[in-house]
Amino acid sequence: MGLLRLRYLVANVRSFSKLNSSRKYESNVPKGHLAVYVGQIQKRRFVVPISFLDQPLFQDLLRHSEEELGFDHPMGGLTISCHEDAFVELTARLPCS
Structure with a gap:
């Protein structure tokens, strides 16, 4: 029982550490926007309006990336x-609302 609790605690600490390390960018993302990493080899960070999530072109791009990368995002x-x-x-053609 104690070993299982220890593994659970270690897993939570790792998750918390990863969350805290990714928070350094939070202040750079204005309200109503989200950060995405784009690229095939070298990833570049872009901040886009959340309204893009409603756009069919952007949704297609997300579906394609999901098929290729799955849900495990190394960034x-x-x-x-x-x-x-x-x-x-693509994003230049989308309305910013």
Whole structure:
């Protein structure tokens, strides 16, 4: 019983540490926006309006990334696997509301 509790506590500490290390970017994300990491090899961080989540083009991009990467994102945030230029071009066509 004690060993299981220890494993549980260690897992929680690791999760908490990961959460705290990713919080350094929270202050850089304005209310109503979210940070995404874009790129195939080198990931670049973009801050986009949450309203993009309602857009079919952006949803398609997220579905494609989910199929390719799954839900395990090594950057600790939402990762989109596409070329930066394609992402910028796509998001430029989306309305910011």
